[in-house]
Amino acid sequence: MDPLSIALVGVLSISIGFLLASDKGRRGLELALRSLWLHKLRSFLSMLGIIIGTSAVIILMSFGEGSEKDVLDDIKRLGTTNIIVRSVKPPEDANSNMRQRVATYGLTYDDMDFFKTIPSITRMVPMRIFPQETRRGARGHNSRVVATTPQYAEVNELVAGQGRFLNEEDEAQMNNVCVLGSETAKSLFPFEDPIDTSVKLGQFAYVVVGVLTDRMPTGGTGGSQAAEDFNHDIYIPLSTSRGRFGDRIMIRAAGSRSMEKVDMHQITITVQDIDKVRPVGSMIREMLSETKRHPRQDWALTVPLDRLELVERTKANIRQSLGIYASISLLVGGIGIMNVMLATVTERTREVGIRRALGAKRSDITFQFLVETMVQTGIGGILGVGFGCAYVFVHALLHSMPQFAFLFQQGSPSPILHLPSITWSLTTAVGVGVIFGIYPAMRAAHMDPIEALRHV
Amino acid sequence: MANEVLELEGINKFYTESLHVLKGIDLTVREGEFIALMGPSGSGKSTLLNILGCLDKPTNGGYFLGGQDVSSMSDSQLSSIRSRYLGFIFQQYNLLPQYTVVENIEVPLIYQGIRLDSSTKKRCEALAELVGLGHRLDHRPMQLSGGQQQRVAIARSLVNKPQLILADEPTGNLDSKTSLEIMVMLSRLNEMGKTIIMVTHENDIAGWARRIVRMRDGNIESDEANEPWPLPEGAPELPVHLLEGAA
Ligand SMILES: Nc1ncnc2c1ncn2[C@@H]1O[C@H](COP(=O)(O)OP(=O)(O)O)[C@@H](O)[C@H]1O
Ligand SMILES: [Mg+2]
Numbered sequence: 001m002d003p004l005s006i007a008l009v010g011v012l013s014i015s016i017g018f019l020l021a022s023d024k025g026r027r028g029l030e031l032a033l034r035s036l037w038l039h040k041l042r043s044f045l046s047m048l049g050i051i052i053g054t055s056a057v058i059i060l061m062s063f064g065e066g067s068e069k070d071v072l073d074d075i076k077r078l079g080t081t082n083i084i085v086r087s088v089k090p091p092e093d094a095n096s097n098m099r100q101r102v103a104t105y106g107l108t109y110d111d112m113d114f115f116k117t118i119p120s121i122t123r124m125v126p127m128r129i130f131p132q133e134t135r136r137g138a139r140g141h142n143s144r145v146v147a148t149t150p151q152y153a154e155v156n157e158l159v160a161g162q163g164r165f166l167n168e169e170d171e172a173q174m175n176n177v178c179v180l181g182s183e184t185a186k187s188l189f190p191f192e193d194p195i196d197t198s199v200k201l202g203q204f205a206y207v208v209v210g211v212l213t214d215r216m217p218t219g220g221t222g223g224s225q226a227a228e229d230f231n232h233d234i235y236i237p238l239s240t241s242r243g244r245f246g247d248r249i250m251i252r253a254a255g256s257r258s259m260e261k262v263d264m265h266q267i268t269i270t271v272q273d274i275d276k277v278r279p280v281g282s283m284i285r286e287m288l289s290e291t292k293r294h295p296r297q298d299w300a301l302t303v304p305l306d307r308l309e310l311v312e313r314t315k316a317n318i319r320q321s322l323g324i325y326a327s328i329s330l331l332v333g334g335i336g337i338m339n340v341m342l343a344t345v346t347e348r349t350r351e352v353g354i355r356r357a358l359g360a361k362r363s364d365i366t367f368q369f370l371v372e373t374m375v376q377t378g379i380g381g382i383l384g385v386g387f388g389c390a391y392v393f394v395h396a397l398l399h400s401m402p403q404f405a406f407l408f409q410q411g412s413p414s415p416i417l418h419l420p421s422i423t424w425s426l427t428t429a430v431g432v433g434v435i436f437g438i439y440p441a442m443r444a445a446h447m448d449p450i451e452a453l454r455h456v
Numbered sequence: 457m458a459n460e461v462l463e464l465e466g467i468n469k470f471y472t473e474s475l476h477v478l479k480g481i482d483l484t485v486r487e488g489e490f491i492a493l494m495g496p497s498g499s500g501k502s503t504l505l506n507i508l509g510c511l512d513k514p515t516n517g518g519y520f521l522g523g524q525d526v527s528s529m530s531d532s533q534l535s536s537i538r539s540r541y542l543g544f545i546f547q548q549y550n551l552l553p554q555y556t557v558v559e560n561i562e563v564p565l566i567y568q569g570i571r572l573d574s575s576t577k578k579r580c581e582a583l584a585e586l587v588g589l590g591h592r593l594d595h596r597p598m599q600l601s602g603g604q605q606q607r608v609a610i611a612r613s614l615v616n617k618p619q620l621i622l623a624d625e626p627t628g629n630l631d632s633k634t635s636l637e638i639m640v641m642l643s644r645l646n647e648m649g650k651t652i653i654m655v656t657h658e659n660d661i662a663g664w665a666r667r668i669v670r671m672r673d674g675n676i677e678s679d680e681a682n683e684p685w686p687l688p689e690g691a692p693e694l695p696v697h698l699l700e701g702a703a
Contacts, residue, residue: 023566023570023571023572024566027566027572031554034554035554038554350550351552351553353550354550354551354552355552355563355567356511356535356538357509357511357538357544357546357550358538358539358544358563358564358567358612359535359536359538359539359540359564359567359568359616360535360539360567361531361532361535361536361567362531362532362535363532364535364567449511450506450511450512453511453546453550
């Protein structure tokens with residue numbers, strides 16, 4: 001709970017306590033509830049503005065919360081201290097009609113050695129990725145072959161469910177070993193234990209030393225970072241891949257074949273702490289921008305941390321527009337309530353006269369009508385909160401059930417109840433009651449008792 | 457002689473410069489009196505009663521209620537005087553429609569700042585019983601006849617143990633049989649020592665009072681003692697024992 005909410009809850013409960021502690025307060029509250037109940041439809045209609053305002057605030061804030069969590073989870077998965085550099089096939093190569101031409105592009109071992117001169121970097125995990133069918137006897141699986149170093153598992157938080165991940169020895173000795181993603185393992189070994197058996201990639205066999213546990217795929221990062229589904233991967237040591245496959249990779253796609261020469265498809269660079277992420281990021285960007293290294297733009301750099309800033313900015317935007325929206329709807333709601341209260345005061349002119357004759361002071365009358373308006377807006381607020389929470393709950397529930405997936409856009413966020421907005425909107429609703437109730441209440445209080453008594 | 461409850465000295469009331477409604481009224485009311493204020497329509501009875509009831513202020517003149525000068529008091533001081541010293545009975549009963557009989561009787565206590573608890577509730581129930589509505593405690597005004605409503609109003613006017621009860625045409629909306637009941641009740645209360653000032657234009661009703669003040673054009677035309685009607689045979693006694701400490 002934020003301190004503002006705590007303060008607001010405090011103020012609310014103190015004022016309710018005061019109301020309940022005094023006779024006038026209890027009577028006022030009771031009377032307010034009675035007249036509310038007496039005019040159910042009218043009260044409901046006059047509260048509608050407040051109900052819509054409060055529930056809208058809660059629903060929108062909860063969606064904000066939900067999408068923020070999605071993004072934060074993503075960033076966490078990609079690593080807040082990571083910088084991701086990828087090789088990108090330059091457009092002129094992609095459009096080329098020439099077959100069999102070897103497309104050479106992307107990050108090189110040379111680049112990687114150069115990055116090593118940056119002191120804040122604690123870890124660099126290079127990877128080569130190529131699609132290739134993995135075979136086990138008669139079974140095959142279209143997997144993504146990832147050739148990488150042992151630290152890959154740490155960076156991507158991969159856990160070996162069985163056996164182990166690649167280790168330094170595999171890398172140093174170019175061992176013919178592999179680790180299977182969970183889906184790859186399931187499809188190749190429906191019945192057997194894969195550990196210590198072998199699978200074939202191309203013409204070479206690799207011994208399976210580990211199988212990974214299931215892992216949630218990461219979301220795509222605005223085009224610069226592809227979504228990754230680790231479950232269909234097969235991992236081999238980077239050194240082994242250079243030895244076995246050479247520097248060139250054959251890509252088969254839509255009936256055409258193409259050759260690529262790419263040293264590595266991606267390097268995940270980890271920096272020692274969060275403050276260094278941006279400076280190192282720009283250093284790397286500068287290095288790669290040197291035209292003699294990469295005359296064409298054949299690389300892309302992603303700093304997951306940058307997305308945090310985007311999230312913060314979006315959140316601030318949401319808050320601002322929400323503030324305007326909420327103010328307008330509460331203003332409209334308040335005017336609606338004031339209108340009804342003015343009518344109520346006129347309707348109950350005689351009651352005011354009677355109470356004044358029986359000894360009510362002006363302040364008593366003001367208090368009574370003010371409590372009545374506050375109860376109306378308060379109940380409106382509570383109904384709004386109830387509706388908002390119910391909506392958030394139901395939406396989140398349906399969102400989590402696969403059979404209702406058709407209702408939602410792919411990747412749309414699931415709302416998470418934003419608790420502070422409940423207290424804000426509730427106190428604002430009661431506050432609207434005070435602001436818009438004060439005029440009708442004063443008007444009632446300043447009636448001449450004799451004339452009020454004559455009123456029919 | 458009994459103590460003075462109130463004294464008016466040269467009370468004038470102008471609604472506009474040319475509309476002089478009360479023209480130098482002098483009046484002394486003593487404890488235990490039952491006064492009927494009579495006069496033709498427009499003679500200023502209601503205006504005088506409103507001033508006596510601290511609902512209106514005289515343009516000039518002195519009004520002393522229980523020894524205090526109330527003619528110069530503020531609105532909130534007057535409210536407090538009303539809640540402490542005065543009881544009102546209106547022609548239109550003027551009960552609060554949302555409240556039950558007992559709750560209506562309680563209202564003056566709330567504005568006196570008295571804490572409502574089981575003892576005040578008991579007292580209000582005793583008052584309801586006093587006026588013969590002990591079996592209607594939870595009824596709302598809509599469910600009662602005019603006479604019953606007026607009896608609730610009488611009970612309400614007693615709850616703050618007022619020094620003075622003001623009644624503006626209390627039987628104006630009632631048939632003659634019910635009027636008689638109400639007048640018997642007021643007479644009984646007067647016998648118990650309550651001071652009552654009642655506006656009426658009916659001689660029959662005024663005949664219950666012990667003093668009759670006649671007004672004309674904003675002046676007091678006559679002010680004389682009256683031998684009140686004898687209580688009818690078999691007129692119900694008020695269960696005064698209920699009032700021990702209640703009114
Ligand atoms: N609020 C007012 N404004 C102007 N004139 C009033 C007002 N109240 C009463 N009057 C006038 O004062 C006079 C006395 O009225 P009122 O005291 O009601 O008489 P009564 O009760 O004896 O019929 C009448 O002429 C009436 O028109
Ligand atoms: Mg009159």
